[in-house]
Amino acid sequence: MTGRSQGAVHLMLGAAASRVKSPYGFRLCPECVKVQLQLYGECFWQRDWYLPGLTVCHRHGSLTLLPQRFRIHRHQFWPLQPDQLCNISVSQPEHVLLSLADLGAKLLQVGPALSPTFAQWTEFYRELAADFGFKRGQHIHHDEIHHHISALFSQAILESLNLKAVIRSDTCWLKGIFRKHRKAFSYLEHGIIWHALLPNWYPSDILNCVRAMKIGPHCYKHEVSPDVSNHLSASEPFTDKRQTWSILVERFGVKSARESIRGGGACYAWLYRHDRKWLLDFNNQHKCPKLKSRCKVDWHRRDLKAVKG
Ligand SMILES: [Zn+2]
Incomplete structure (x- = not known):
């Protein structure tokens, strides 16, 4: 970033032209601040309160936006003071x-x-x-x-x-x-x-x-070469995961198996990472119910025509 952007790192990242705007002004999560005070005896601006485009603390809920603006004195140090917390309630986004x-x-x-x-x-x-x-x-x-x-x-x-x-x-x-x-x-x-x-x-x-x-x-x-992949495929987690995925797909179909609450998403993710060729081949063999039903309808119609003819 420093080497190739020649000082224009925000331009290079597309942040300047992005639809998602960088945060403007101070923000805080009162619940996080309570935790900070408990753990460290002092509070500070936390970087995950400053995600561009989001005014949400991922642990506790909505962030509180403070009225202070730092553009007037860009380089001034503004400490987070516990007294900035009075009368703040967190809403659930x-x-x-x-x-x-x-x-x-x-x-x-x-x-x-x-x-x-x-x-x-x-x-x-x-x-x-x-x-x-x-x-x-x-x-x-x-x-x-x-x-x-x-x-x-x-x-x-x-x-x-x-x-x-x-x-x-x-x-x-x-x-x-x-x-x-x-x-x-x-x-x-x-x-x-x-x-x-x-x-x-x-x-x-x-x-x-x-x-x-x-x-x-x-x-x-995939990065894993066929030799490595064959060797790995013989090991236990691969067999287990393949079996789990096969059962889910037989039962729910490829699309719904991924959303299944019985760990379909996690199983899919694991296979996608470690055994992707097998997963893609298997999914290919078990998808397209739409196509099949379309074919059925067409065949049926052709049959009807043939019968009528
Ligand atoms: Zn928080």
Whole structure:
């Protein structure tokens, strides 16, 4: 960041032009402050109160915005004073906002590492769309992705985050993120999709997965070589996880198995990370109920025609 941005790091990150605005002014979570006082005997500004676009503490609820503005004296030190806490009550925001804040807080814990390239991000989201049945051939069905996301994130919530998804518009961020990446997306844009499609994943695991994407003519290939994969497949956790996933899929189908409360999401996540080739092959063999039923109807009609003819 310091080397390549030549001092314009916010410009390079896309923060300046982002729909998601950086926080302006002071904010605090009164419950966190109580914990700070108990643990350390003093209080301080906590960095996970300053996630761009969110005014939520992932542990306790809504943050309190203070009237002070720091732009007048940018370099002045403003300590957090316990007396700033009087008469503050915490309200409970929507559950999905807490989940996004939780993702953001976990993202802050990720250690320094090489960023994935735009090509790797492009490939990651293409694979994700394909794996969830949103990509047929080369075509990505953005309306289906939008429908899936909307089940968790209402338009009102997306609007409050300044991330309303207008799928008819060519500049819609939700469309853009599943297309070729040419610019950085906000952590919130990524987070909305991760929370909806990969709910049990840690950001560090997702970043590792994206970094492992190999870009080439036949794009996605898992980092683990076939030899290693065969060797690993013989071990116990692989057999257990494959068995669990098979039972869930037989029972609920690929899509619903992932959302199953019987640990479907976690099992899917584990296999996605460690045994992805098997998972994708297995899912491919067990998906497309829509296609099958469509074929059935067509065959039936053809039969009827034949009978009539
Ligand atoms: Zn808090």
